[in-house]
């Protein structure tokens with residue numbers, strides 16, 4: 001996909017003062033996203049010194065074309081589309097949906113930020129067959145959708161009159177969740193089976209593309225997105241031993257709420273985090289790869305995750321992205337500012353789990369077991385990094401970063417042998433665990449009950465979340481806190497966690 005480079009406003013606008021009204025809305029300056037000075041201390045260095053990322057320079061970043069955000073339209077679950085809907089879309093005029101010159105109040109910015117959150121960045125032809133029209137796939141994968149039949153994870157876009165396209169990879173593609181009863185929550189751990197949708201598309205294209213070319217394209221995409229050839233135990237060298245079927249099965253083994261996202265790996269996909277409460281977090285990503293010092297850092301992060309902001313790692317120059325598989329634009333500073341203000345404004349939905357005698361008993365157990373040393377109330381995280389198994393923090397980190405020097409001994413692969421391998425896992429917040437899952441940085445565990453089940457330490461365990469490629473059985477090690485509680489205590493502890 002390619003958009004025009006010309007957008008109705010330039011980056012000069014980024015320094016314009018915006019906002020009137022209440023004290024905290026006056027003099028709101030849009031921070032410069034790709035500010036080289038701010039970028040210099042923004043990332044926690046990777047544990048392997050030879051793989052440090054080279055971020056684009058400010059000049060290179062601002063040379064990327066700006067994303068044009070068109071009005072999008074809901075997609076309905078198979079069988080739920082109102083009669084004549086597509087005809088109506090075909091007669092709709094293309095319309096731009098984001099205009100910063102009109103934004104005045106905090107509410108305006110937040111509303112505009114929600115549009116950015118839902119804006120797809122990958123727009124393509126409506127292929128048939130496709131997962132989003134396949135009733136059987138929806139059923140087999142329990143794809144959730146809203147009460148009114150709409151699917152909140154992707155949308156239709158009209159960029160040209162008469163041509164309706166499908167847009168995916170909005171923030172909401174991974175960070176929107178449909179709760180039981182069809183209630184849509186934006187900005188949390190999502191529940192669209194995105195990796196499985198990718199598997200669907202690969203299977204659908206296979207007969208046309210052919211296995212040899214299919215395998216070649218997939219390897220190139222994975223190398224571009226995840227390759228770490230500077231590492232001796234490069235996870236993705238293992239790709240060489242995988243067939244096309246293995247790779248597609250790998251996507252299929254990655255459940256909703258978990259995804260092989262930017263800089264991770266097909267072998268070590270990542271749990272999608274909750275964004276409600278992100279304002280209070282000091283580090284971003286499970287490995288604490290980026291500092292969150294101010295709203296500018298969240299804007300930097302949002303630009304970074306779109307995946308065209310790194311030129312290479314150490315001596316490894318990123319190969320050119322495979323055509324059609326990369327986001328070629330950047331969001332403007334105004335779009336990113338609106339997006340970040342929207343994320344800061346997110347409030348948790350009402351929690352149906354009210355405190356009870358059982359949860360009060362669970363709170364006592366939480367205290368007694370020392371959970372609060374790391375998951376400290378009221379945020380239920382102490383906002384620190386813990387060293388992963390096998391990583392010894394360099395002495396200068398002890399004064400530079402907030403570190404809890406306890407190794408919780410979970411699988412260290414994400415923290416050591418990926419492009420986001422800082423050597424650490426941050427302590428996640430436990431707020432909102434009632435509405436989300438799977439758990440653990442790889443999303444290996446489906447429920448809280450399974451997280452506190454000691455059977456997960458055994459090698460013959462079948463993970464209830466992400467299983468792993470070609471391996472149905474493996475131990476989900478580490479974080480043994482609470483595993484030895486008696487069943488009634490566990491029940492109470494979990495009841496307490498569900499009230500947070």
Ligand code: HEC
Nearest residue numbers: 169170171173174259261270271272273284285286287302
């Ligand atoms: C392909 C799925 C996907 C999309 C699309 C996506 N994210 Fe994420 N996001 C993730 C995953 C997975 C992580 C966790 C990465 C990690 O921990 O290494 C994450 C992490 C984050 C975090 C860090 C939160 C924390 O507490 O560490 C923020 C903030 C965030 N995403 C915002 C966004 C925004 C804003 C967008 C849209 C511009 C977006 N994401 C698009 C999957 C996605």
Ligand code: HEC
Nearest residue numbers: 369370371374386406410425426427428439440441481482
């Ligand atoms: C030494 C610090 C520490 C202590 C003590 C601790 N945790 Fe954790 N907890 C962590 C870290 C770090 C993770 C993330 C591990 C990972 O994903 O690899 C985590 C993850 C979790 C998760 C999964 C969250 C998610 O979103 O995936 C839950 C639930 C949890 N802890 C509950 C508890 C409870 C309950 C206790 C006490 C019985 C406890 N923890 C004690 C550090 C700690």
